Amino acid sequence: MKATKRPIQAVARWLRRQPPKMKVFLAVVSGLAALFFLRMVVHDHDNLFVAAEVVHSIGISVLIYKLMKEKTCAGLSLKSQELTAIFLAVRLYCSFVMEYDIHTLLDSATLLTTLWVIYTIRFNLRSSYMEDKDNFAIYYLVIPCAVLALFIHPRTHHHIVNRICWAFCVYLESISVLPQLQVMQNTKIIEPFTAHYVFALGVARFLGCAHWVLQVLDTGGHLLTAMGYGLWPFMVLLSEIVQTFILADFCYYYVKRWCSWWTTCSKAPRRSSVSYSALLR
Template identity: 60%
Template structure:
């Protein structure tokens, strides 16, 4: 009981702080985590593999929910469709450019995502909260497509391949927005959906850490590397955005777990 109070007291202290202080604490915590990963993980490419593996685990959690509960309540069909879109683009680019473990992981993730979409659209359509899934796909899809046409890698690959690669990077960073919107509208997130979104948050952070540390390792100076063209800057921005988009939810998720709550309750304005 005493240990539980010790765990809660830091959360209560954080809760009482201003938004500015919370942001500073979040940035400091992220820097500390990056330093730890820099020291603890010898090959930083493993973090990218771990990110994709955790994403797949998150989808497996969804599959378990759909099979056991026979309900897709709380899940965003639009987020799953956006996820499938960026995975298709990334899988194509991976086949053309890489041919490695990432190709296999992307393929597995795409198959499981397609299955989730099928279940929501057809098998469990009666439980789909369409009235809460209000963020239209084109609000996310169109800006990413336009940005990919303007800012893309400057390498020897065909312009179509470069554009698709940029598109999947941008779309991945914001694909979770419809899921966050439906949770904000519902205010209460049931355990399976919460576990899935938390897994996405962990995967996004590891992915972001991989890129930042990889840029540092390859160049000896992250700042010098980022100055090499707009594409490098946009990659870093996209990775940071997709991490912090989920940071607030992950805070409330951890808080709920520590307090022994099965449901994650979100206050207004979290997303």
């Protein structure tokens, strides 16, 4: 067991010693390597988008477990959950009227669980909700996304209202996690289950971004024209990339803390006081 842990410890220590620019370079290289791996392993790249929604659902399930087991919503952003419910509801509407498929079922399940989380925070666990820390004004996100959707949306054969709604949910999804990240910054504490949830969002966004990038490569760029003309195809890719980069920094520190936990446990395997939650604080 020690032989398998030592290389991980060495890599973790080496990464900690690297300057920021090298870390960024390594992150980009790792991302490209992951894209290449997914392209070789996953033959139908539409499955990546399904996988992204499944991972998102798993992240919501982690929150439900936290709320039911610990009976506290400390560290959670109600506003991020509300933004998630908004874009899921809009996307679900668009899915019903534009393309009813497996995504419709996954979005339905994720929306229902998100609404349950919102209800639990608002009514059952209101006393533990850090309202003073969750102070991001969501209209600063909703209104710009709505205005942007009015001007930049798909140029397909669907009704104009449906096309605007689809663009709105794409833009809002890309920044819906910002209130949650602000809560973490305001509290200076990363509660473990919340960390798992945000990390799941990061993985889901990477898979979603990989789906679009690989689809564009597979079609030789024809997918962009199939999605419509103008700025819309590029805004879809930009939205995916923006959300991926927003979460990339957190995911980096999440993995870094996990490596620190692994190293600490390997040094003191018999000490029951080694706490993962303490290392995330």
